[in-house]
Amino acid sequence: MKKASSALSTDTKVEKNKNSAWKVPLSAYGAGFLFFIISGLLFVFTGIPGIEKDMILISFSLSEPEAESVALVADFNDWNPVASQMTKINGIWEIKVKLKKGQVYTYNFVINGREWITDPYSLLNVDDGFGGKSSILKL
Numbered sequence: 088m089k090k091a092s093s094a095l096s097t098d099t100k101v102e103k104n105k106n107s108a109w110k111v112p113l114s115a116y117g118a119g120f121l122f123f124i125i126s127g128l129l130f131v132f133t134g135i136p137g138i139e140k141d142m143i144l145i146s147f148s149l150s151e152p153e154a155e156s157v158a159l160v161a162d163f164n165d166w167n168p169v170a171s172q173m174t175k176i177n178g179i180w181e182i183k184v185k186l187k188k189g190q191v192y193t194y195n196f197v198i199n200g201r202e203w204i205t206d207p208y209s210l211l212n213v214d215d216g217f218g219g220k221s222s223i224l225k226l
Contacts, residue, residue, distance in 0.1 A: 141187055141188050141189075142185045142186065142187055142188070143185070143186060143187075143188050143226060144183050144184070144185055145183065145184050145185075145186050145224070145226070146181060146182075146183045147159050147173070147181065147182050147183075147184065147194075147196075147206070148179050148180065148181045149173070149179070149180045149196050149206070149207075150178060150179050150180075151178075151180055151196075151198055152178030152179075154175075154180065154198045154199055155199050156172065156173075156198070156199055156200060157172075157173045157175070157180035157196055157197065157198055157199075158170075158171055158172050158173060158196070158197045158200075159171040159173060159182050159184070159194060159195075159196060160194065160195050160196070160197050160203070161192055161193060161194035161195070162192055162193045162194070163184070163186060163192055163194075168197045168200060171184065173196075180196075186224075186226060187226070188226050189226060190225075190226055191223060191224070191225050191226075192223070192224045192225075192226070193213060193215075193221045193222070193223055193224075194206070194221065194222050194224060195215075195221050195222060203219060205220045205221060205222045206222040209222035209223065209224070211223035211224075211225070
C-alpha cells in the first residue's frame, strides 16, 4: 500500500483506520472534502455539509407513449431542453431531480423538442410570459 502522505501535503495529519484505509480530516483541504486512500487508490468525496439535508429528490413523470423524446425544462435548469432529458419506461417518461426544500419552482415538459406543455397533474399553473402556461411546484 502506498503511503497516504505521498498524495497529500506534508503538514496534513493522516490517520489509518481499522479497515486499512487512510483518512484525511476535512480541515486539511477545506470544508466539504474528504479523502480516502485504500490500496493505493485515492477516493475524494465532495459536498458541503448541511446542503444535502435541505434537498429532496423529486420524481417527474409524463405519460406520452408515442413521444420520441421528452425533456423537463424549468427555472432550476435554465429552461434548457437538453439539460434534463427524461427516460421512457413502459410508455411513461421519468426523471428524478434533487431540489431544495422551501422553494417554488416553475417547469414544463418539451415533447419531441418542439411542443412545450404543462404538467397535466399539476394543480398550479402560471402565465409563462410567452402566451402559454408553466406548472408550479412548491416544496
